[in-house]
Amino acid sequence: xxxxxxxxxxxxxxxxxxxxxxxxxxxYFLLKExxxxxxxxxxxxxxxxxxxxxxxxxxxxxxxxxxxxVAQIMASPAVAALGYLAAGGGYPVYxxxxxxxxxxxxxxxxxNLLCIVNSVYLAHLxxxxxxxx
Amino acid sequence: xxSNIILATFTAPEDIRTGPCCLLWLLPLVAxxxxxxxxxxxxxxxxxxxxKETVLLFAxxxxxLAITALALQALGWLVTE
Numbered sequence: 091x092x093x094x095x096x097x098x099x100x101x102x103x104x105x106x107x108x109x110x111x112x113x114x115x116x117x118y119f120l121l122k123e124x125x126x127x128x129x130x131x132x133x134x135x136x137x138x139x140x141x142x143x144x145x146x147x148x149x150x151x152x153x154x155x156x157x158x159x160v161a162q163i164m165a166s167p168a169v170a171a172l173g174y175l176a177a178g179g180g181y182p183v184y185x186x187x188x189x190x191x192x193x194x195x196x197x198x199x200x201x202n203l204l205c206i207v208n209s210v211y212l213a214h215l216x217x218x219x220x221x222x223x
Numbered sequence: 224x225x226s227n228i229i230l231a232t233f234t235a236p237e238d239i240r241t242g243p244c245c246l247l248w249l250l251p252l253v254a255x256x257x258x259x260x261x262x263x264x265x266x267x268x269x270x271x272x273x274x275k276e277t278v279l280l281f282a283x284x285x286x287x288l289a290i291t292a293l294a295l296q297a298l299g300w301l302v303t304e
Contacts (some may be wrong), residue, residue, distance in 0.1 A: 123268075125268040126262050126263075126268055129258060129259075129262040129268070129273075130259060130262050130263075133255050133258045133259045133262070134255075134259065136255065137251075137252065137255040140251060142233050143232060143233060143237065144236065144237050144239065144248075145236050145237075146233060146234050146235055146236045147233055147234060148234075148236065181234055181235075183236040185239075185241075186239040186240070186241055186245060187236035187237055187238075187239050188236070190239060190245070190248050191236070193252065194252060197252055197255070197256065198255070201255065201256065201259040201260075204259065204260070204263055205259065205262075205263055208263040
């Protein structure tokens with residue numbers, strides 16, 4: 091019984107983490123932390139959109155800028171689709187727009203990573219508090 | 224039509240010149256960091272306290288960056304003079 095409960099707890103944490111990754115703030119929505127979720131959603135999405143507005147989708151480069159890409163994909167798995175679109179080199183971008191765009195999109199991804207970790211932690215706290223452990 | 228305009232917005236980079244003014248791009252990024260960080264840290268989100276905490280964090284990051292920039296500038300000046 092205890093093992094089954096532990097397994098369902100781990101599954102719940104995994105679902106919260108995945109939701110938080112797929113939609114920024116999604117983990118908080120699952121935990122009914124709507125204000126927090128809305129703030130995170132607007133902030134992360136806006137920061138990411140400003141990044142690709144400044145530098146175009148060419149700043150998402152899974153081949154030439156792997157480290158930046160790792161940070162960018164933390165914003166959402168949808169970034170992989172943008173990376174696929176931009177992979178052919180059809181959207182060249184250099185200099186300041188590239189730099190600023192990469193910084194904005196990567197910081198948006200890293201902020202979402204912080205929110206993923208925090209929502210999983212909150213989910214863990216909610217469950218352990220409600221079960222009285 | 225509208226979707227084409229939106230797509231075009233994100234497929235061509237903006238023209239940003241190198242100069243002191245491009246440092247202003249720092250401000251929205253710091254604001255985003257302060258807002259998201261405070262959204263994760265505050266136990267309950269209330270408009271007043273959230274705004275106060277966010278503005279405080281935003282200001283402290285900017286002040287710290289300005290002090291660091293000044294110190295580096297002074298160091299550069301000392302080394303080159």
